[in-house]
Each structure stands twice: as C-alpha cells, then as structure tokens.
Amino acid sequence: xxxxRSKRLVNGLLVNGALLFIVLLWTVPTFGLFISSxxxxxxxxxxxxxxIFPHRAWETxxxxxxxxxxxxxxxxxxxxGTTATFEELRAGVETPNGQRLTWIGNRRLGRIEVxxxxxxxxxxxxxxxxRQVLGGKDFELxxxxxxxxxxxxxxxxxxxxxxxxxxIPATIIPILIAAFAAYAFAWMNFPGRRVxxxxxxxxxxxxxxxxxxxxxxxxxxxxxxxxxxxxxxxxTGFGLPLATYLLFNYISALPRETLxxxxxxxxxxxxxxxxxxxxxxxxxxxxxxxxxxxxxxxDYLVALIFLGSNPETEVVTMRLADIVxxxxxxxxxxxxxxxxxxxxxxxxxxxxxxYFVRGLLAGSVKG
Amino acid sequence: xxxxSSNEELSTGSxxxxxxxxxxxxxxxxxxxxxxxxxxxxxxxxxxxxxWLVTIVAIIWGVGGVAALYWIFNWLVEQMGDRxxxxxxxxxxxxxxxxxxxxxxxLPTFRTFWLSLFxxxxxxxxxxxxxxxxxxVGLSNYGAVFTDRLMREAxxxxxxxxxxxxxxxxxxxxxxxxxxxxxxxxxxxKSFIFLPMAISFVGAGVIWNFIYExxxxxxxxxxxxxxxxxxxxxxxxxWPRWAAVIPWNNLxxxxxxxxxxxxxxxxxxxxxxxxxxxxxxxxxxVDGANEIQIFFRIMVPYIMGTIITxxxxxxxxxxxxxxxxWVMTGGQVxxxxxxTQFFRQSFIARNSGYGSxxxxxxxxxxxxxxxxxxxxxxxxxxx
Numbered sequence: 001x002x003x004x005r006s007k008r009l010v011n012g013l014l015v016n017g018a019l020l021f022i023v024l025l026w027t028v029p030t031f032g033l034f035i036s037s038x039x040x041x042x043x044x045x046x047x048x049x050x051x052i053f054p055h056r057a058w059e060t061x062x063x064x065x066x067x068x069x070x071x072x073x074x075x076x077x078x079x080x081g082t083t084a085t086f087e088e089l090r091a092g093v094e095t096p097n098g099q100r101l102t103w104i105g106n107r108r109l110g111r112i113e114v115x116x117x118x119x120x121x122x123x124x125x126x127x128x129x130x131r132q133v134l135g136g137k138d139f140e141l142x143x144x145x146x147x148x149x150x151x152x153x154x155x156x157x158x159x160x161x162x163x164x165x166x167x168i169p170a171t172i173i174p175i176l177i178a179a180f181a182a183y184a185f186a187w188m189n190f191p192g193r194r195v196x197x198x199x200x201x202x203x204x205x206x207x208x209x210x211x212x213x214x215x216x217x218x219x220x221x222x223x224x225x226x227x228x229x230x231x232x233x234x235x236t237g238f239g240l241p242l243a244t245y246l247l248f249n250y251i252s253a254l255p256r257e258t259l260x261x262x263x264x265x266x267x268x269x270x271x272x273x274x275x276x277x278x279x280x281x282x283x284x285x286x287x288x289x290x291x292x293x294x295x296x297x298x299d300y301l302v303a304l305i306f307l308g309s310n311p312e313t314e315v316v317t318m319r320l321a322d323i324v325x326x327x328x329x330x331x332x333x334x335x336x337x338x339x340x341x342x343x344x345x346x347x348x349x350x351x352x353x354x355y356f357v358r359g360l361l362a363g364s365v366k367g
Numbered sequence: 368x369x370x371x372s373s374n375e376e377l378s379t380g381s382x383x384x385x386x387x388x389x390x391x392x393x394x395x396x397x398x399x400x401x402x403x404x405x406x407x408x409x410x411x412x413x414x415x416x417x418x419w420l421v422t423i424v425a426i427i428w429g430v431g432g433v434a435a436l437y438w439i440f441n442w443l444v445e446q447m448g449d450r451x452x453x454x455x456x457x458x459x460x461x462x463x464x465x466x467x468x469x470x471x472x473x474l475p476t477f478r479t480f481w482l483s484l485f486x487x488x489x490x491x492x493x494x495x496x497x498x499x500x501x502x503x504v505g506l507s508n509y510g511a512v513f514t515d516r517l518m519r520e521a522x523x524x525x526x527x528x529x530x531x532x533x534x535x536x537x538x539x540x541x542x543x544x545x546x547x548x549x550x551x552x553x554x555x556x557k558s559f560i561f562l563p564m565a566i567s568f569v570g571a572g573v574i575w576n577f578i579y580e581x582x583x584x585x586x587x588x589x590x591x592x593x594x595x596x597x598x599x600x601x602x603x604x605x606w607p608r609w610a611a612v613i614p615w616n617n618l619x620x621x622x623x624x625x626x627x628x629x630x631x632x633x634x635x636x637x638x639x640x641x642x643x644x645x646x647x648x649x650x651x652x653v654d655g656a657n658e659i660q661i662f663f664r665i666m667v668p669y670i671m672g673t674i675i676t677x678x679x680x681x682x683x684x685x686x687x688x689x690x691x692x693w694v695m696t697g698g699q700v701x702x703x704x705x706x707t708q709f710f711r712q713s714f715i716a717r718n719s720g721y722g723s724x725x726x727x728x729x730x731x732x733x734x735x736x737x738x739x740x741x742x743x744x745x746x747x748x749x750x
Contacts, residue, residue, distance in 0.1 A: 012549075019546045022539075023559045026626065029574045030562065032591060036577065048589045158418050165422040169429030176433055181464030190457035196465055201744045203472045205733045207687050209709050209726045211475035213482060213719055218470075227412055228425050237471025244464055269456055270441045298567030300690045301706075305714065317569045321694050324573060331577065331589070338573040342566050349565035353558065360631065361638050 030342075037339045038125045041332035051122040058100055062114040066103075073107035080114070129336035134160075154333060156340045159319040163297060163344075165228055166307075166315055170235035171293045175285055177236065178243035179251070183273050185244075186252035187259060197248070203241040211237070212305050219306065226310025234306050235296050243288055246359070250284035251277060287359025290352050294345050316341040393446060397439055404432050436463070476730060483508050483723035487716075508724035518725070521703045524617050528688055528704065532621040533681045539625060540632020540677065545662065547633070548640050557637065561630035568627070568690030575623045576695060581605040613701045620702060623691050628684065632677050639673035640666065679736050686732060705729060 036049045051057075064079070071077045073086045079101060084093040089103035089112065100115040135153030184190070185197050215234060216225070224230045254277070262272050278285070300317040307313045314322075320337050327333060349356065407428040411421060440459045444452050482489050484503050491502050512518050543560055547553045563571065580590030581603050588594040593603040607619040643666060651661045667674070689706035696702045698711065705725060713722025 015546055015549045016552065019543070019550050019552065019556050022543055022546070023556050026560045026563065026629075028591070029578055029626070030566070033574045033577060044589065046589075047587055048591065048594050050591070050594075161418045161422040165425040168426045172430045173433050176430075176437070177464045177467065180437060180460045184457050184460035188457040188460065190454075190461070193457075196461065198741065198744070199465075199468065199473060201740055202737055203468060204740055205683055205736045206472050206476065207683075207726070207729045207733060208472075209687065209706060210479050210730050211471055213713050213723055213726070214475040214478040215471060227408075228429065229408060229411075232429055233467070234471065237467050240464060240468055241472065268445065269460070270445070273460075294565055298565075298570075300567065300569050300694075301710070317567050317690075320573065321569050324569075324576070324694055325697075328576070331580070334573050335577065338570045341570050345565040345567075346562070349562070350558075353561070357634050357638075360634055 033335050033338055036331060037129055037335035038127070039122075039129075039332070040124045040126050041129065041330075043122060043124050044331045044335070047122060054119050054121050056117045057120050058115040059118045059120070060113045061099075061116050064112040064114065066110045066112060073110070079112065129332040130340070133333055133336045133340060154319065154323060154337060156316060156319055156337055159314050159316045160340065160344075162313050163315040163317075163341075166231055166235075166303070166313075167293055167296045169228070170232045170239075170296045171289055173232055174236040174239040174243050174292060175247075175289055178240055178247050178288075179278065179281065179285065180273070181244050182247035182251045183269075183277055185248050186254075188269065200241050200244050200248075204245060206241075208238045208302070212302075216305060226307055226313055228313060231303060231306045231313075234302055235292075235299070238302070239292050239295065243292065246288055247281065247284055250281055254280055283355065283358065286352065286355045290348060290356045291359045293348060294356075297345050389446060393443055397443070400435055400439055404428070404435075407432070479723045479726050479730075482719050483727050485720045487718040487720055489719045504720065508720050509728075511721060512724050512728055517703055518705075518708055520701055521705050521708045523614065524702060525686060525688075525704050527614065527617050528621055528624070528685045529682055531618060532624045532688075533678065533685045535621075536625050536628045536681050536685075537632050537674070537678050539629040541636050541674075543629065543633045544636035544640055545666070547637060557630075557633065560633055563627045564630045566627065568623075569694050571623050571627055572691055572694035575619075575626075579606045579619060607696055607702065608700045610700055616700060617702055620691055620695055623695075624685065624688060628681060632681060635673055635677050636670065639670040643669050679739075683733055683736060686729065 032049050035052055036044050039049065039052075066073075069079070071079070076083050076085045077089075079089075080095060080099075082093060082095045082101065084101070086103065086107060089101060092100050092102040092115075094100050098117065100117075102113050102115060103110050104113055105111060131153075133154045134157040135155070185193060211234075215237075219225045219230050258276065258280075259272060262276055267275070298317065300321060303315045303318055304321075307315065307318070316337075320334075320341050323330065323333055323337055407424065410416070411425055411428065416424075437459070441456070444455045444459050447455070484505060486502065486504050490499050494502070543557075547556050550556060566574070578591045579593070580588075581593050582588050582590070584597075584603060588597050588603055592606060597603055607616055609616045609619075647665060647669070648661060651665050656664065687706050688704055689710065692698060692702055692704050692707050693710070698704075698707045705728070709722055709725040709729070712718050712725060716722075
C-alpha cells in the first residue's frame with residue numbers, strides 16, 4: 001500500500017515536472033522578447049535579457065594608475081602579488097583572493113581596474129523603444145554621452161490603425177455573408193442548393209496561393225490595388241468556405257419548431273434571420289470571429305500582395321517584416337515592434353479563449 | 368360591398384401612381400446607396416484625412432456597406448410578388464457568398480492553370496485564338512518546376528518540413544495533451560502552450576531570430592541559444608544560416624512552426640481524450656495493462672479520427688509555409704520552400720507562367736484531402 005502511494009507521488013511529480021518543463025520551453029521565447037522590449041537600446045546589444053535576474057557580475061572597486069606604480073609594460077609585472085604580462089592583463093587576470101585585474105587603455109597611458117564579483121540585476125528599463133517605434137515623426141534620441149541624434153520613427157501607430165481598419169471589416173464581412181449563405185443552405189429551398197454546397201466543401205482546402213495572381217490582375221483592372229476594399233474582399237474570399245461550412249453546421253442544427261412558429265406568425269425569412277437566427281448563433285459567430293480576426297491580423301502574405309503597393313495602408317506585420325529586412329540588428333526596435341503586433345491578438349486570445357477553442361473543435365481545415 | 372365609381376377611379380389612379388413611385392424608389396434607393404458607398408470609397412482612397420478618422424470611416428463603410436447591400440436587395444425582392452419573392456430571396460441570401468467563392472477560389476484554379484500554360488507574361492492581350500494558342504508553351508513550366516535546382520531544393524525542404532515539422536507538432540500535441548490530462552495544472556499549462564497560436568509568423572520570426580542571435584566569440588552572447596551553447600563550452604553559430612550543416616539548418620526554422628502549432632494539436636487531442644469513456648480505461652487497468660499499453664491499445668485507437676484530422680490540417684498548413692522562411696532567411700542558405708518559390712517567381716521575378724505552375728502543384732498535393740472531405744460529406748447524408 002505504501003509503495004502504491006509513493007509510486008503515485010512519483011508519477012505525479014514526473015507528469016507535472018515534464019509539463020512544467022514544456023511550459024517553460026514554450027513561454028521563455030516570448031518572455032525574453034517582452035523583457036528586451038523594455039530594456040535600454042545599449043543594454044540589449046551588450047548583455048542577454050536574462051541579466052535582469054540576479055547574477056554575479058564583475059564590478060570595478062578600485063583603479064590603479066599605471067604610471068604611479070612605474071610599471072614596465074614590456075615585461076611581466078608584479079601587481080598586488082600577482083605576476084602577469086601586459087597581454088594577460090588586457091584579457092583580465094584573476095588573483096587568488098577572487099579579484100580580477102584588467103588593464104584598460106594602451107601600454108603607456110593605461111590604468112588597471114580591480115574588479116570583484118558581486119550579485120547584481122540589470123534593471124535599466126525604458127519606454128524609449130516603444131516611443132520610437134510607435135511614433136511616425138522624427139524622434140530625438142539622447143545618447144548617454146549627451147549627444148542628440150534625430151531618427152525617423154517607425155510609425156507602428158499608423159500601421160496599427162491600418163491593421164484595425166483591415167482586420168475588423170475583414171472579420172465581420174465574411175461572417176455576415178457566410179451567415180446569410182448558411183441560413184439559405186439550411187432553411188431555404190432553391191435550385192442548385194446541393195451543388196453549391198458541395199462547392200463550398202471542395203474549396204475548404206484550396207490553397208490561397210492559387211488565387212493570388214488572377215485576383216491581382218483583376219484588382220489592377222479595377223484600380224483597387226492597395227485599398228482596404230481590396231484586402232477585405234480577398235480575406236472574405238479566402239475565409240468564406242470555412243465560415244460557411246462552420247455556420248451551416250451550427251445553423252442547420254437549430255430546433256425546427258422555433259423557426260416554424262415564427263413563420264406561422266407571418267415573419268419573413270429576413271426577419272427570422274435577423275431576429276432569431278443571428279442571436280441564437282452567437283457562440284458559433286464568436287468562435288469564427290476570433291479565428292478569422294487572428295488569421296487576418298497575423299496574415300503577412302495576403303497583405304504583402306494586395307497592400308504592398310501602397311505605403312499608406314501598410315499593416316503591422318508588413319512594418320515589422322520591413323524592419324527585420326532593413327535593420328535586423330536594431331533589437332530595441334524589433335522587440336518593441338514585435339510586441340506591438342502581438343498585443344491585440346494576445347488580449348483577444350486570453351479574453352475569449354473558450355470561444356476560440358470551441359471554434360477550433362468545430363472544424364479547423366483552412367485553405 | 369359598395370364602391371363609388373369615382374372612388375374606384377381614384378384607387379386605380381393612385382394604384383398606378385403607387386406602382387410608378389415604387390419602381391422609382393426601387394431604382395433610386397440602390398442608386399443612392401451605391402453613390403454614398405462610392406463617395407466613401409473615394410474618401411478612403413484619397414486618404415488625406417487623419418489616420419484615426421480614416422480607420423473609423425473604413426470600418427463603418429465596409430461593414431455598413433455590406434449590411435446595407437443585403438438590406439436593399441432583400442427590400443427589392445420583397446417589393447415583388449409572392450412568386451418572385453419565393454424564387455429570388457434564396458439567391459439574395461446565398462448569392463453574394465457564391466459569387467465571391469467563384470470569383471476568389473473556384474475560377475482562379477482554372478485561370479491559374481490557364482496562365483501556367485503560357486510564358487512569363489501570360490496569354491497575349493487582345494490576340495486572336497490562333498495567336499493565343501501559338502503563344503502557349505504547353506507543359507514546359509511544369510517541366511521546369513520539377514527540374515529547376517531551386518525548386519528541387521524547395522521540394523526537399525518542404526518534405527523535411529512535413530517529416531519533421533508536422534510529425535513533431537502532432538506528437539508534441541499528443542504528449543502535452545496526455546500530460547495535461549493527468550495534471551492538476553491542466554488549464555494554466557494548456558493556456559501557456561496555446562499562447563503562440565495568437566502570434567503571427569512574422570512576430571514569431573522576430574522572437575526566434577532573437578533566440579538565434581549570434582555575437583563574435585569574445586563578447587557576451589545576447590541570443591539565448593548561443594549563450595547556452597557557449598556556456599557549455601561550444602562554438603556560437605548563426606543557426607538558421609549555418610551553411611556548414613545544410614540542409615539541417617532548416618530544422619531551426621521548423622522548430623518555430625512546431626512552437627506555433629503544437630498548441631492547436633494539443634487542444635484537439637485534449638478534447639478527444641476527454642471523450643474516452645473512463646470505464647474503458649478502468650477495464651484495461653483491471654486487466655493488468657500498464658500505462659503505456661493503455662496509451663497505445665486504448666487511447667490511440669479511440670482518438671484515431673482526431674489524429675487523422677489534426678495531421679491533415681497540420682500537413683496542409685506546413686505545405687503552404689511561407690512567412691517564417693521569408694522573414695527569417697528569405698530562402699537563402701538552402702531554406703527555400705514551395706510557397707517562397709511561388710512568391711519569388713510570381714511577384715519578384717514576375718514570371719506568371721512559372722509561378723502559376725508552382726501554385727497548381729500546391730493545389731494538386733491537397734486534392735486527396737479534398738476528395739476525402741467530399742466523401743465524408745456525402746456519407747453524412749444530412750443534406
């Protein structure tokens with residue numbers, strides 16, 4: 001009996017330990033980015049973000065003037081009981097009492113810093129990165145040595161608004177269109193109903209790459225390349241098969257009696273749809289809405305193709321990819337920019353996770 | 368019933384007037400609506416208003432416009448007689464969806480196939496039929512797709528993406544689901560692993576570029592992976608761009624997709640595992656099966672349907688992988704995949720024939736899944 005219990009305890013520890021390990025593995029990348037986005041630009045470049053945790057680092061406690069001691073840098077020297085050459089001192093020499101001697105400067109005019117290892121944290125947090133990334137105008141940066149540098153901001157603020165202007169209609173429009181269609185497929189009789197629905201099912205897995213070249217040609221002909229309308233329609237087209245399929249599954253399963261009694265009362269299809277079906281379908285609408293919103297907000301390819309010609313309508317993923325391409329080493333901008341692109345999806349995701357999971361479970365194959 | 372003749376006349380007159388008015392209205396209201404929407408379009412395209420105003424107008428115009436279209440067309444149909452209404456109303460409901468599906472997905476498959484039969488500029492404009500057929504290059508684009516060095520590299524890499532990326536995603540998802548199912552911290556644990564689902568591939572590219580960041584040997588590493596490697600006494604590397612280990616440098620990109628998608632697999636498996644009746648597992652335990660046997664003999668067969676669904680979804684997704692490669696390496700260092708080649712050929716090299724042939728190859732690879740879906744649909748008989 002005792003062994004049975006201890007076995008269960010070990011099992012529990014193993015399971016929770018493994019889970020904790022995986023959770024850490026999955027969380028640390030995002031956490032590192034988040035922390036770095038608040039660190040000073042110089043600090044990001046100099047040390048790893050994990051230095052915000054307590055760690056031991058060398059700190060200068062005393063400075064020895066080389067000339068005062070009258071040392072000859074061409075031969076091994078005796079300093080504080082340690083003998084070392086100039087080259088060794090440049091790299092840093094550890095003394096037996098745990099200190100470190102480092103020669104700073106050249107042979108003649110140098111100084112030796114006596115350093116000790118102490119526990120420290122690098123908490124030099126700042127909001128500058130976000131200010132620079134969000135601002136659209138020139139941004140004044142004061143360097144530690146007092147010089148002022150003017151750099152253009154990255155206008156993530158404008159891109160964020162563009163993303164909103166793209167993602168909100170590109171979420172609601174397909175849902176509206178799909179809900180009307182799903183209602184017709186479920187509760188109306190018309191010629192071609194079955195054939196048209198088979199088309200919806202067949203299009204579920206068609207890769208959107210197939211449509212990009214022809215649609216871009218159509219847009220060029222219509223003169224709507226680079227407009228919001230163009231990308232709303234594109235996202236609507238690519239999201240519609242899944243939306244129609246999911247909403248059909250939900251709407252066709254609603255109880256027949258409710259609808260019939262409404263029709264007996266003389267309600268038209270339009271009224272029934274508006275007053276009865278839409279309110280009853282809120283769970284299904286919400287789960288697809290989250291799915292589509294995340295998809296559109298995070299999309300890069302479709303935006304690149306249909307908005308790429310117009311810098312005025314650039315969305316956040318495009319802005320971020322631009323900085324990766326042009327200034328891939330400016331980590332203070334990349335981390336802050338990346339976090340700005342993530343913030344809204346993360347809020348949506350955490351506040352509406354239940355609906356999102358339900359939507360995934362209802363069917364999740366997307367073309 | 369007593370009718371005045373004058374009254375009768377008046378009612379005929381007013382009826383005609385009402386009909387005329389109604390027809391006028393039926394024409395005028397859509398016209399006004401289209402005019403208002405066109406003005407909105409012009410306002411948005413001009414884009415000289417403040418950004419926040421443009422955003423708000425765009426949202427209202429887009430969403431309101433679509434709603435208004437439905438309302439107007441329905442109103443038009445309801446003005447007609449009963450017979451017309453019954454015949455036309457379904458098409459008001461289903462028409463926009465069908466039109467968009469045909470325009471955006473159904474027709475493009477044929478149009479792209481047609482384009483793939485021509486050279487880089489597509490079929491000649493305004494040419495006669497014989498000229499058009501004369502300009503055809505036949506299947507030579509497809510020949511190039513399967514022989515070109517970069518395309519062969521892309522096929523090999525996509526195969527790696529599927530063999531490692533899709534497989535490990537599914538296995539990780541299953542492992543996490545099983546672990547979480549037995550843990551007290553199931554909800555919170557699953558939330559954290561699910562979180563990357565909300566992050567874009569571009570954002571994930573930045574996150575992982577930062578992890579892979581490399582510094583010269585003599586300065587502190589700021590990338591986590593290299594810091595660990597150096598801490599263990601190894602050499603810092605620029606992992607995804609590490610030319611010496613081609614093609615295995617692709618694995619460092621594949622890891623990102625696993626990180627993003629494992630949560631998706633986990634959620635579906637988790638729900639499926641909850642559906643296994645507990646007496647089934649209990650019976651297995653009573654018969655003396657250990658946990659591993661229970662997993663392979665009871666759990667896996669029971670959730671086989673979910674495993675197939677998740678696997679096909681992840682494979683289809685992996686097949687079309689684009690953003691992460693494009694943002695991280697741009698296809699350099701032998702990391703090209705089919706979708707990046709498609710983009711490069713179609714939109715950078717502007718070779719529409721070749722690009723279209725690549726898109727058709729992508730389409731052909733998902734056709735088995737399409738057939739499977741259609742067969743499933745036919746079996747449901749719910750329709």
